[in-house]
Amino acid sequence: MNAINEQWPEAQDTAVLRLITAGSVDDGKSTLIGRLLLDSKGVFADQLRAISGSKYTRAPDQQYDLALLTDGLEAEREQGITIDVAYRYFATPVRKFIVADAPGHEQYTRNMVTGASTADAAIILIDASRVKDGQLLPQTKRHSTLARLLGLQHLVVAVNKMDLVGWDEAVFNRIRDAYQDLADRLGIAAFHMIPLSALSGDNVVQGSPHTPWYRGLPLLSLLETLPLDPVRDTGQVRFFVQWVIRHQGSGPDAFRGYAGQIQSGSWRVGDTVQVLPSGQTATITRLLRGQQALDEALPGDSITVVLDREIDVSRGDLLTDARVPTNVRQDFEADLCWLDQQALNPARLYWLKIGTRLTQVRIQAVHTRRDIHELRAVAWNGTLAMNDIGRVSLRTRDALVLDDYASQRCTGSFILIDTATNQTAAAGLVRLA
Template sequence: MNAMTDPDFFSAADKGVLRLITAGSVDDGKSTLIGRLLYDSKGIFADQLDAISRAKYKRTVGDALDLSLLTDGLEAEREQGITIDVAYRYFSTPARKFIVADAPGHEQYTRNMVTGASTADAAIILVDATRVAGGQLLTQTKRHSTLAHLLGIRHIVVAVNKMDLVDWNEDVFARIRDAYSALAAKIGIGHFEILPLSALTGDNVVTRSQRTPWYAGPALLELLESLEVRDLAHTRALRFPVQMVARHGGDRADDFRGYMGQIASGSVRVGDRVLVQPSGVSATVKSLVVHGGEIDAASAGDSVTVVLNEDVDASRGDVLVHETAPATVAREFEAELCWLDAQALNPARKYLLKQGTRLTTAKIKNVLARRDIHELEEVSLADSPFSMNDIGRAVLATRDALALDRYEDIAATGAFILIDEATHQTAAAGMIRRAIAD
């Protein structure tokens, strides 16, 4: 049975579901690697194999399968031989279930990589051994590694691909390993795994290869099966962004009013004292309503309607938190920005800011620094706007007060996007580093 149609895909009592993303530069072989994982783990149907074997954009010789076509589904992707959109694929082994996102390598589609990486537990950073044999990493490898670190991805796996094209030269691998070690030290990655492989031939992808006697580590799939996945959202403080207010029977004294949404982090029980933020009004949880009736408790990931004992003013965009562990309420904060729009940042303009279910307007008060993606150091550019794909720190001010957390503490209330009011393009993805008191 194919993993995508397996009804038990998300329910097996094993090592858990690992969400991973492949990243790196154009033509590093990301799509081919995912295709190889799907093919060797028997995660595709016979008719899919037949379809890619007859594809007009097939780039392999003879009867060899072009496994990249398993993820490059758009016509433009197959025609150009590049990945444009994020493609999600699912497969499983006896040890674990996997959700894998194939992210574009081209600079123009960095925004798509950020989208795919925002929910990933692990990142596979591919490096083309033929293009960096001397140890000089490509710009997109540096950019994607930096973004993976900023987004808090816990497991970084560096896959040195196309080793078959450099005759499995150990010295080439060693130079790339040393170069990535220096990169990791500069951007703050404390630990990473690195291995040599060939996605095209399958060496060191699912099973260990005889061609790398000098490599003592596991094959890629074995490594991915061993990674620890901890659902930290369940251990964090309660954050319940209100999506909608449900009300009926308004002409009666016992009318129903509930606050619908999905718990972003933590848990809540009937009888808990909560705050409505940013207003700070307190209330007691009267009941928790789900599709099948009422429940006593709910936790991160659960969609639920919260009914309160007291009549309070709460609406879409507000956040319910425990009285003992509130978020910080502020209108000004410092954040890390990844600028995604082709139009450069304009400090004179206002942008729409979306954080969870809250939509407000924001202005960039001050650009503190921009990260030089080549030297991997922050450069003071207080008067210089961000251009497309720039990464740096800025101070933002919002029209409305927000319930804020540091991104590394609680991602749900620590992340946001900026939207251009005129074009409605996503201008930037942001990660809050600290709130600034009024």
């Protein structure tokens, strides 16, 4: 990040927008990110020299193959596809950006879920030359569905390769109508749509003379103006204990503290906390950020909490506001995106990790599976295979603090881990409503 700060010193204190590019294969996701990096001066000269001399370049003469700026794996460059999520960083005087380039192939849908889980916005790319009779490609529908399920704040639809259809406004309008129908069926309240060419840079950072009929902002200007709720704060205090600190050993200034990050809510010295799942309570006597004493800790602060009495607190416990009732349960429903090559096996136990808490869980039943073509959940009592999305019932060994994902992400999302292979088996979103 030092290079970014040196280039745009005024951006050091600006907000960070985390975004992901998604869509079908060859829609131009990697090229678009490369164009954003190049035109925002986020690429070093030696990087340009490296891609210009690459044996894998597929660009015309005198042009850079911008996809090579993000496709870093040898297999990606050989095949001309994106396989794993690649993260890139750049900044403008207005905002910092962390952008994830997600694969378009169906078999790598799980990688898209990984990248989107921490994103604020998604750019769904659509190749204008591949939309026939208003029929969007399956992966466009799948990634839009995932963006909706994951609750991303903003959705930008980039209609790419408009140069291949002669910058025809009628083509753009047909794609806009098709996507509006998709958004209505998925329950997407609003989205932005931009006609562009990632290869030539039209409407990416600068406007384009080819689209006098387009009245909106170029992509980068739009990303700079998207409003952000940086902490998604619901007011409910959620603090997972990451580490129990024994400071100064047995010295006169010794104390035991509990280190972690406040996910939501705020604390002041003197507040009463409850330790869950045990239910014990205590009062905060000190809040520390490193060696610095704080009067108040806010969402996103990494702190050490010191309590007024010795109680049993361990890694994985959750500290909350004792005055606010908290939902603790073992049985619940969730949407699962199955990530493992081994299909779901209801007869097996899995590890469930939520925050820093690890416990065993059994999947009691599969209720529905999402049909990506019909864009709805259909009744299902079978298993879930890799990239399937389904609603399930689970029962954990230990009682957990759970919130609906839509209201509280830190206690509303989890992963399942295969107890035999230690592979991440699924990503889950708690559904309590």
